[in-house]
Amino acid sequence: MWSFKNIWFQIHWLIGITAGTVLIVIGLTGAAYSFQEEVLDWANPGTASVPLQPGPALTPPQLVAALQAAGEQRRIDRITLYAEPGRSAQLAFVPEKGERRGQSVYLNPYTGALLPAQRGREFFEWNERLHRWLLLPRDDGKPITGSLSLCLLLLSLSGLYLRWPARPLSWRSWLTFNVRRKGRPFLWGLHSVAGTWVLVVYVMLTLTGMYWAFDAVRTPVDRWMGAPSRAAARAEQSAAQEAARKAPPLELAPATLEPAWQGFAQLASGWQFVQMRLPQRADQPLQFSWWAANAPHDRARNQLSLNLDGAVLRDDRFADLPAGRRALAAIFPLHTGTYFGITGRIIVTVAALMMPLFAITGWLLYLQRRRSSRAAGQAQRALLAGDGPQPGPATGANTGASIAVVYASQAGHAQQLAVRTVARLRSAGLAAQLLPAASLDMAQLQPQRQLLWVASTFGEGQPPDSARRLARLLQQTEGKPLTHQRFGMLALGDRQYSQFCGFGLALAAQLERLGAQPVFAPITMDAEDDAAWQAWLQALAAHWGVNAAPATAADNAAASVADSDAPDALFLPAQLISRHHLNPGSSGQPLYQVELALAPGQSWQWQAGALVEVKAAHAPAQVDAWLQAHQLDGSAAVQWRGSASSLRDALSASELPTLAAPAASAQAVADQLHPLAPRSYSLASLPADGRIRLYVRQTLRAQPGAAPQLGLASGWLTAHAPLGSSIALRLVDNPGFAPLPGDARPAIFMGNGSGYAGLRGHLRHRIAQGQFDNWLVFGERRRAHDSYAEDEVCVWQAHGQIARADYAYSRDARDASHQAPGQGPHRYVQDALRAAAEPLKDWLAQGAVIYVCGSYDGMATGVDQALTELLGEDGLNALIDEGRYRRDVY
Ligand SMILES: Cc1cc2nc3c(=O)[nH]c(=O)nc-3n(C[C@H](O)[C@H](O)[C@H](O)COP(=O)(O)O)c2cc1C
Numbered sequence: 001m002w003s004f005k006n007i008w009f010q011i012h013w014l015i016g017i018t019a020g021t022v023l024i025v026i027g028l029t030g031a032a033y034s035f036q037e038e039v040l041d042w043a044n045p046g047t048a049s050v051p052l053q054p055g056p057a058l059t060p061p062q063l064v065a066a067l068q069a070a071g072e073q074r075r076i077d078r079i080t081l082y083a084e085p086g087r088s089a090q091l092a093f094v095p096e097k098g099e100r101r102g103q104s105v106y107l108n109p110y111t112g113a114l115l116p117a118q119r120g121r122e123f124f125e126w127n128e129r130l131h132r133w134l135l136l137p138r139d140d141g142k143p144i145t146g147s148l149s150l151c152l153l154l155l156s157l158s159g160l161y162l163r164w165p166a167r168p169l170s171w172r173s174w175l176t177f178n179v180r181r182k183g184r185p186f187l188w189g190l191h192s193v194a195g196t197w198v199l200v201v202y203v204m205l206t207l208t209g210m211y212w213a214f215d216a217v218r219t220p221v222d223r224w225m226g227a228p229s230r231a232a233a234r235a236e237q238s239a240a241q242e243a244a245r246k247a248p249p250l251e252l253a254p255a256t257l258e259p260a261w262q263g264f265a266q267l268a269s270g271w272q273f274v275q276m277r278l279p280q281r282a283d284q285p286l287q288f289s290w291w292a293a294n295a296p297h298d299r300a301r302n303q304l305s306l307n308l309d310g311a312v313l314r315d316d317r318f319a320d321l322p323a324g325r326r327a328l329a330a331i332f333p334l335h336t337g338t339y340f341g342i343t344g345r346i347i348v349t350v351a352a353l354m355m356p357l358f359a360i361t362g363w364l365l366y367l368q369r370r371r372s373s374r375a376a377g378q379a380q381r382a383l384l385a386g387d388g389p390q391p392g393p394a395t396g397a398n399t400g401a402s403i404a405v406v407y408a409s410q411a412g413h414a415q416q417l418a419v420r421t422v423a424r425l426r427s428a429g430l431a432a433q434l435l436p437a438a439s440l441d442m443a444q445l446q447p448q449r450q451l452l453w454v455a456s457t458f459g460e461g462q463p464p465d466s467a468r469r470l471a472r473l474l475q476q477t478e479g480k481p482l483t484h485q486r487f488g489m490l491a492l493g494d495r496q497y498s499q500f501c502g503f504g505l506a507l508a509a510q511l512e513r514l515g516a517q518p519v520f521a522p523i524t525m526d527a528e529d530d531a532a533w534q535a536w537l538q539a540l541a542a543h544w545g546v547n548a549a550p551a552t553a554a555d556n557a558a559a560s561v562a563d564s565d566a567p568d569a570l571f572l573p574a575q576l577i578s579r580h581h582l583n584p585g586s587s588g589q590p591l592y593q594v595e596l597a598l599a600p601g602q603s604w605q606w607q608a609g610a611l612v613e614v615k616a617a618h619a620p621a622q623v624d625a626w627l628q629a630h631q632l633d634g635s636a637a638v639q640w641r642g643s644a645s646s647l648r649d650a651l652s653a654s655e656l657p658t659l660a661a662p663a664a665s666a667q668a669v670a671d672q673l674h675p676l677a678p679r680s681y682s683l684a685s686l687p688a689d690g691r692i693r694l695y696v697r698q699t700l701r702a703q704p705g706a707a708p709q710l711g712l713a714s715g716w717l718t719a720h721a722p723l724g725s726s727i728a729l730r731l732v733d734n735p736g737f738a739p740l741p742g743d744a745r746p747a748i749f750m751g752n753g754s755g756y757a758g759l760r761g762h763l764r765h766r767i768a769q770g771q772f773d774n775w776l777v778f779g780e781r782r783r784a785h786d787s788y789a790e791d792e793v794c795v796w797q798a799h800g801q802i803a804r805a806d807y808a809y810s811r812d813a814r815d816a817s818h819q820a821p822g823q824g825p826h827r828y829v830q831d832a833l834r835a836a837a838e839p840l841k842d843w844l845a846q847g848a849v850i851y852v853c854g855s856y857d858g859m860a861t862g863v864d865q866a867l868t869e870l871l872g873e874d875g876l877n878a879l880i881d882e883g884r885y886r887r888d889v890y
Contacts, residue, residue, distance in 0.1 A: 009845055012158040016362040019151035022134075026148055027355025029131035030205075034336060034349040036124040044118045047106050049086045057081075057109040060261050060276055063089050065254035066112025067105075076252075077102050079276045081109075088115055094280065132212075146213020153206040155358075156199050162845060163192035164838070178800045183744065183770055187368075188846070191361040194354060201351035208335040225324030243281070250281055259310035260286040267304060267315060268292070285313050297333040300326070368744055369847065403430055403544070404448045408437040408455040408467035408503070411611070411888065412735045414492050417525075417533070418454040421490075424537065425452075428546040438466035438881070442473055446481055451516075452540075453507065456492040459856065461502025465880050465887060466736065471507070472877075480515030487511055488543070489522035490536050500524065519543050527677055571615060571678075571728040574598050574692060576721050582695070586785035587811065589698050591754060592718040593684075593788075596692045596727060605687050608765035609737035609758055609851070609888060612692060613678035615728040616713035617652040619720040626656050636666035640673065679713035680732065682758035682853060682888060686765055692729065695757040737851065737888035744771060746803075746848040748840070750829055750863055752779035755854025756789045758888045762851055763793075767801045774801070775843060777836070779808040779829040779859060804839070806832040829854075830862035837870050844871070850879065852887040860889040 032039075041048045058066065060079045067076070080090040092104035106115040126135075133141020165173035174196050177189030210217050222230060257278070264286075268274070274290035288304040295301075295318070305314040318326065333339035337348030403425055407418035418434060425432035435444075437455070458464045463471040489511075491504020501524040508522045520539045525532035534548070541548035574596040582591045598604055627634045627648065634648030647666040654673035663669045685693035698718050699711030710719055721727060737758060747766060749759040756778065766774055776793055780786035786809070796802045808826035826832035833840060844850075850867075852860055867876050867885075879885040 008158045008161055012155060012162060013366055015151050015155055017366055019148055020155065020359045020362055023148055023152055024356045024359050026131060026145065027352040029127050031349045031352040032127050033131055034345055040118055040120055040124065043120050044116065047115050047118045048088050050088055050108050052086045053110040055110065058112050061254040061257040063091065063107055063112050064257065067091060067107065070114055075280065076278055081274050083272045142213050146210050149206040149209035149213060152202055156202045159192065159195045160199060163196065164842065180800045187361045187365050191358060191365060195358060198351040198354055201348055204334055208331050211331055222328065225328045226322050227325055227328055250279060252278065256308055260306040260308055263306045263310035263312065264288050264304060279308065297330060297339050299329045299332050403432045403450045403452060404435050405432055405452045405454065406435045406437055406440060408464050410456055410458045410464035410736050412733050414454045414456040415735060417490065421452055421454065424540060424546045425544065428544065430544060436466060437470045440470050442477060449484060449486065451485060451487040453487060454490045455504040455507050457499065457501055457503040461499030463503045465885060469877055469881055474510045474514065477514060482511060483515035485516040486519050487516050488519050488539060491522050491524045493524060493526060495526045571730045572602060573726040574729045576723055576725050576727055579718055582788040583786045586781060588781045588786065592696045594694045594696050594717050596729065604731060606683060606731050607738045608761040609734050609739065610683050611680045611732040611734045612683050612694065613680050613730050613732055614713055614717065615653065615678050616676060616716040618656065618712065619715060623648055623651050626651060630659060630663065632663065632666060632669065638667050638670035640670045676712065682761065684757035684760040686761065686768065695754040697754045734888055737886050739765065740849050740883055746773035746843050746846055748775045748777065748843055748848050748850050750777045750850065750852045751854035752829055752859040753854055758853030759851060767796060772801045773803050775804040776802060777806045777829050777832050779810060781809060781811045783809045783812050806836060808832045828862055829859055830866040833863060833866045840870060849884045849886065852889060854889060856889040860887060
């Protein structure tokens with residue numbers, strides 16, 4: 001479902017890429033129109049004005065006499081004069097049939113001599129027709145340009161709504177942007193901020209433009225303003241013109257104009273401009289349209305009609321008109337900007353010239369957006385196609401039947417196992433297809449006949465984010481639409497959670513409810529439980545004839561990380577080079593920045609958001625205590641996991657066993673040791689940094705009857721492992737938290753505590769890419785002791801590399817002094833989000849991707865709840881479906 005804002009966004013860009021392109025023409029021609037007189041004067045020196053001469057300018061009767069003396073026979077229709085010294089007189093002839101306006105000539109105001117014709121006027125007439133009617137016949141062009149005006153109005157208003165800034169009371173956020181930004185943020189800043197600058201002008205241009213374009217607008221407006229009907233006036237005027245054309249030419253000796261001109265000069269003292277329309281028949285008056293120096297604008301004209309003998313027939317002053325009619329007369333000067341003098345003209349011209357800027361930046365933004373969503377689509381298709389080996393020759397009993405292997409994964413473990421499953425099936429000659437649950441709907445699910453599901457559990461027995469939609473769909477489906485389906489389930493989980501493998505088991509039950517038949521009972525798998533994986537392979541062997549032997553080459557090729565069948569593969573040694581306590585004095589557990597250097601010559605590649613698995617070991621004192629308690633010699637040589645070792649080293653890297661009886665030998669102990677499971681940490685650095693940086697929170701483990709001990713891996717990394725020692729690591733993809741492929745969109749990073757590591761990796765990556773539209777919402781306890789993220793982020797912010805940062809220091813919440821202006825004293829990340837609801841929606845409307853990293857309980861659940869409240873369940877689900885809600889939480 002599209003949100004209201006999204007609908008406006010779609011309208012904005014759709015109009016922008018269509019009408020916006022034509023509006024460039026309207027804008028440029030309008031700008032040219034604004035200064036056409038100045039351009040013509042400049043191009044035709046000595047035509048519209050002449051050098052000043054001593055003595056008064058000629059009167060209209062004298063000008064007519066001079067023109068006739070030069071042999072001109074055509075009847076004169078209008079004489080235009082300016083009182084400004086040196087301005088030429090313009091005399092226009094009665095239009096010939098088919099002409100809109102009669103031709104005109106310029107005369108020297110002092111001598112009456114004919115001046116050179118004005119070159120270029122035809123161009124500006126063409127320009128005006130293009131501007132007003134797109135060169136179409138007037139009645140066809142008018143509604144089109146009128147509709148374009150309407151489009152510009154919609155663009156302006158929707159643009160205003162879409163760009164409504166986070167802090168509407170700050171003029172800076174309206175009118176300025178960071179010009180040092182690059183790429184999309186720069187284009188967006190330019191488009192939206194420049195748009196704000198010219199918004200009022202555009203609204204004025206469009207409203208006035210629509211007045212002329214649509215009779216349906218103009219007629220009622222005229223009526224409300226008390227103006228006489230234009231249709232009637234036009235009919236009257238054309239009847240008069242027709243009559244004038246038919247009437248014998250009025251012999252208009254120049255001297256016959258003298259009494260009326262004297263009358264005008266008397267009544268209109270101080271005139272600055274006058275247009276005098278000459279009678280064409282004996283019973284017609286002389287009409288003067290004029291203004292004086294104090295006229296508010298050039299359409300504020302007074303009208304005077306005089307008989308040839310100078311008798312006054314009508315003397316209408318603009319100032320005496322009703323307010324409505326005076327307002328109507330201002331429409332044209334408002335449209336051209338002349339209402340506000342030369343400043344207004346310049347502003348309108350610049351705004352009109354900027355139309356191409358919006359069209360170009362708008363198009364570029366649109367094309368970039370298309371490119372990134374296409375790249376995202378391609379990446380998804382590549383995933384759907386599977387990257388494992390292709391089907392080999394058909395051998396199995398199920399030849400020809402395609403098996404869909406569906407994974408529902410949060411952090412990628414289920415995805416890896418699904419990829420390996422596909423590889424096994426394909427190397428057995430079976431057609432197998434990898435499908436992410438994220439893209440599955442009932443239409444795609446229903447035709448499948450054989451499915452293998454690999455599903456992890458998230459939250460409290462919940463589906464991973466990417467499978468939320470499918471889980472909902474299945475829940476809502478009634479009847480038995482899947483009766484033709486056979487399926488197997490590998491459910492992943494962790495026994496420490498109360499609902500072990502809750503989602504996978506619930507999914508299996510749901511499928512059964514819909515009629516699908518389980519081929520074998522769901523297999524549950526705790527972490528890297530080898531026995532469960534073997535059970536899964538056995539089930540595939542029994543029912544599909546795959547090879548259940550340990551890791552195959554195909555397996556390893558298909559899996560991007562180590563195969564659990566060969567647990568030590570891909571673990572590489574790294575040297576512990578530093579650890580730094582980040583929050584001394586904090587009321588929370590100590591947080592350490594731990595750095596490890598890769599061995600020289602190793603070049604590891606990983607994406608922002610990836611994880612690293614660390615092989616931890618017990619504290620030496622703990623191993624010694626165990627050896628002492630069991631009276632065993634730690635230096636005894638043993639064989640452990642295929643290599644020679646000391647018993648102490650083997651114990652250090654294993655779960656310390658509880659022995660039922662005294663051990664027969666050191667080797668007997670080694671034989672029953674289970675290796676410690678590796679621990680995952682988010683990578684806070686980039687490969688370019690040449691080192692691995694982790695943020696490790698020390699945890700405490702309660703000991704029955706003894707002081708609590710440091711957690712195993714955190715204790716090893718932050719306290720027990722000597723600096724300079726070697727620690728075995730392996731990289732693990734984290735697809736659910738990796739950058740969205742081809743991503744150039746804004747990004748919002750939310751998290752707390754050691755979750756800063758995952759967010760930092762992304763921020764460093766984006767800054768390196770020149771993507772500066774980043775927003776961080778980060779939570780910790782107290783600013784005084786836990787501001788490690790803020791210390792670093794504020795430097796990036798000062799460089800314009802982070803657009804916004806909000807901090808929620810939970811225990812400082814009552815002290816608002818540390819908050820930036822406009823931000824409240826947020827207790828938690830979710831409260832900061834609620835306070836920034838509008839900007840959040842704004843960013844999301846611009847396509848922002850959300851990354852969440854940190855604790856599941858409290859932070860991630862709170863953020864999820866806040867997002868559900870702010871965006872609605874459908875809004876959040878839409879983000880998940882688009883891969884724009886990416887989480888790495890624990
Ligand atoms: C925040 C969080 C919540 C989890 N909740 C459960 C749970 O309720 N039950 C369970 O068995 N496992 C739970 N797990 C463990 C995962 O299901 C298990 O680690 C799985 O291997 C992850 O697979 P994936 O990487 O494909 O998502 C949870 C893990 C995390 C990070």
